[in-house]
Amino acid sequence: xxxxxxxxxxxxxxxxxxxxxxxxxxxxxxxxxxxxxxxxxxxxxxxxxxxxxxxxxxxxxxxxxxxxxxxxxxxxxxxxxxxxxxxxxxxxxxxxxxxxxxxxxxxxxxxxxxxxxxxxxxxxxxxxxxxxxxxxxxxxxxxxxxxxxxxxxxxxxxxxxxxxxxxxxxxxxxxxxxxxxxxxxxxxxxxxxxxxxxxxxxxxxxxxxxxx
Amino acid sequence: xxxxxxxxxxxxxxxxxxxxxxxxxxxxxxxxxxxxxxxxxxxxxxxxxxxxxxxxxxxxxxxxxxxxxxxxxxxxxxxxxxxxxxxxxxxxxxxxxxxxxxxxxxxxxxxxxxxxxxxxxxxxxxxxxxxxxxxxxxxxxxxxxxxxxxxxxxxxxxxxxxxxxxxxxxxxxxxxxxxxxxxxxxxxxxxxxxxxxxxxxxxxxxxxxxxx
Numbered sequence: 001x002x003x004x005x006x007x008x009x010x011x012x013x014x015x016x017x018x019x020x021x022x023x024x025x026x027x028x029x030x031x032x033x034x035x036x037x038x039x040x041x042x043x044x045x046x047x048x049x050x051x052x053x054x055x056x057x058x059x060x061x062x063x064x065x066x067x068x069x070x071x072x073x074x075x076x077x078x079x080x081x082x083x084x085x086x087x088x089x090x091x092x093x094x095x096x097x098x099x100x101x102x103x104x105x106x107x108x109x110x111x112x113x114x115x116x117x118x119x120x121x122x123x124x125x126x127x128x129x130x131x132x133x134x135x136x137x138x139x140x141x142x143x144x145x146x147x148x149x150x151x152x153x154x155x156x157x158x159x160x161x162x163x164x165x166x167x168x169x170x171x172x173x174x175x176x177x178x179x180x181x182x183x184x185x186x187x188x189x190x191x192x193x194x195x196x197x198x199x200x201x202x203x204x205x206x207x208x209x210x211x212x
Numbered sequence: 213x214x215x216x217x218x219x220x221x222x223x224x225x226x227x228x229x230x231x232x233x234x235x236x237x238x239x240x241x242x243x244x245x246x247x248x249x250x251x252x253x254x255x256x257x258x259x260x261x262x263x264x265x266x267x268x269x270x271x272x273x274x275x276x277x278x279x280x281x282x283x284x285x286x287x288x289x290x291x292x293x294x295x296x297x298x299x300x301x302x303x304x305x306x307x308x309x310x311x312x313x314x315x316x317x318x319x320x321x322x323x324x325x326x327x328x329x330x331x332x333x334x335x336x337x338x339x340x341x342x343x344x345x346x347x348x349x350x351x352x353x354x355x356x357x358x359x360x361x362x363x364x365x366x367x368x369x370x371x372x373x374x375x376x377x378x379x380x381x382x383x384x385x386x387x388x389x390x391x392x393x394x395x396x397x398x399x400x401x402x403x404x405x406x407x408x409x410x411x412x413x414x415x416x417x418x419x420x421x422x423x424x
Binding site: 006007010012013015016017020023024026027028030031032033034035042043044045049050052053055056057059060061063064065068074075076077079080083084087121125129154157158160161163190191194197198200201 | 218219222224225227228229232235236238239240242243244245246247254255256257261262264265267268269271272273275276277280286287288289291292295296299333337341366369370372373375402403406409410412413
């Protein structure tokens with residue numbers, strides 16, 4: 001993708017105040033998140049999920065499952081973290097959880113993408129969005145830990161519903177999945193146990209390769 | 213759609229505690245929102261938007277544009293309102309803004325859909341989700357007014373970017389659009405003015421029919 005903005009092709013009316021114009025250009029630009037396709041299969045349709053759908057699903061799960069957080073969380077703030085968490089994939093692309101090659105360059109690619117995307121915003125808001133994204137990535141707050149747990153739990157449920165999904169990725173075994181999903185238990189013992197039950201039963205049914 | 217749940221075809225492991233199992237069945241069931249297609253065209257791809265993508269986009273806009281609310285709003289709560297606001301369309305379907313026939317039965321259809329969908333949740337959470345949805349619909353709080361404003365502003369921007377979009381619906385003229393978008397100004401004079409500028413310029417360019 002080049003540096004042409006979507007609004008470059010059809011600029012917004014030029015009577016808008018500059019700060020608002022920059023914000024609305026950003027609103028249009030992030031429409032691209034709806035085209036970043038993930039590995040996870042939808043349950044309700046025969047296609048893969050995109051990042052916008054995924055981010056919405058996490059937001060709903062935060063509202064629904066917050067009661068299982070082991071530390072008290074601010075639900076509204078946690079929802080904001082998940083709404084923003086994948087924006088940088090507009091430039092960096094999705095790095096699937098089981099893609100070990102992509103993971104090597106992931107941090108660098110995502111940092112550059114964050115500079116580029118949030119740089120479209122007025123400086124104060126660029127910082128605010130960057131702070132939300134950094135908080136999510138660092139997992140040092142109860143809100144960020146819970147947000148990350150949702151980010152791991154949602155695809156687990158989608159994989160279960162498709163009787164395997166990305167569990168069929170070469171090299172993935174039950175123990176690999178258990179290790180990747182351990183961050184769920186960092187936020188919630190109850191949800192960590194539920195994730196474990198799904199993985200164990202998936203392995204028992206042969207939807208997930210046993211560990212060697 | 214019948215009353216079969218997505219998880220009926222592939223139940224979650226039966227070791228889960230019943231309350232959590234009900235919540236996770238709901239998480240899976242709402243995957244259907246990703247298949248409820250709206251009229252609005254995406255900017256970044258040649259297809260129409262779905263409700264999950266739309267809900268995510270509104271959530272992001274709340275975070276980005278909250279500073280324009282004329283009354284102070286709780287951003288986290290407003291984000292929750294938009295995340296939940298279209299869930300009932302899983303059963304009621306999307307009623308396009310310019311569909312006057314569908315509008316006649318919309319309230320009744322949506323109330324029935326809310327009973328049915330939220331009824332899947334434990335009673336306390338069914339009430340919480342219903343309260344969020346009722347708050348959004350009633351527009352009696354600053355948060356609900358701002359959420360509704362985002363719900364009207366987002367498709368306006370998508371229509372602008374496609375040089376018309378649903379403005380080409382038969383019977384729609386600039387004045388019809390102005391009337392429908394007046395709820396934006398109820399939440400924010402600045403955003404109401406911006407919407408007005410987009411509509412005026414759209415009419416001037418012939419992307420929107422002039423009023424008779």
